[in-house]
Amino acid sequence: MTDQTARLLIVGPQGSGKGTQGVRIAEAFGIPAISTGDMFRAAVAAGTDLGNQVKTLIEAGNLVPDELTSAVVADRLAQEDAADGFLLDGYPRNLGQVADLDAFLEARGEKIDAVIELNVPREESIARLTQRAQEQGRTDDTEEVIANRLGIYERETAPILGVYRERGAVDTIDGVGSLDEITERIVAALEQRGLTRRALA
Ligand code: ADP
Secondary structure (H helix, E strand, O other): OOOOOEEEEEEOOOOOOHHHHHHHHHHHHOOOEEEHHHHHHHHHHHOOHHHHHHHHHHHHOOOOOHHHHHHHHHHHHOOHHHOOEEEEEOOOOOHHHHHHHHHHHHHOOOOOOEEEEEEOOHHHHHHHHHHHHHHHOOOOOOHHHHHHHHHHHHHHHHHHHHHHHHOOOEEEEEOOOOHHHHHHHHHHHHHHOOOOOOOOO
């Protein structure tokens, strides 16, 4: 237990680098990085019931139903390592999930400390996705599915930023630059909020 909490969200379009930065930031603050996309892909790879339920949706780039997604996240956040903080990547992804997360946190007397919005121009994120498709061969990185995912981001996910912006929780970060530069920008913004990175042991 520490006296400081860091409950963070990272939000940005596909190809914004939020997965990579999320892991780096979580490490700097000594909290687990929790990616719903990674959890779902792991479930698919392991052939669990959850994996079988979500496989077709993920391959088409469609969202997994809120009820299922929010239950998976609630289970994960209830684990001991998330007691003092966490960084969520890929959740909440629409207004319904914001309401689910609010209810979960409120019941525990907790709240989100900061929302990192990673901004990248559309051409840049498409270029990065195309490269990732070649390198990693993710089944949802085909041109058609990428277009579907970006459309869902713009219609359903971008609006969640308005909610958190009203709460004064959003730090908008320029996501173009070297990995280290971007990490430093995010850390600087979080430090401005009084969140301190974990002292190195
Ligand atoms: P990306 O941000 O590049 O689309 P993710 O790894 O975040 O990749 O998500 C991959 C897929 O997992 C999504 O297209 C969707 O099918 C599913 N998914 C991930 N997070 C959520 C969520 N919060 N709600 C519903 N579906 C989700």
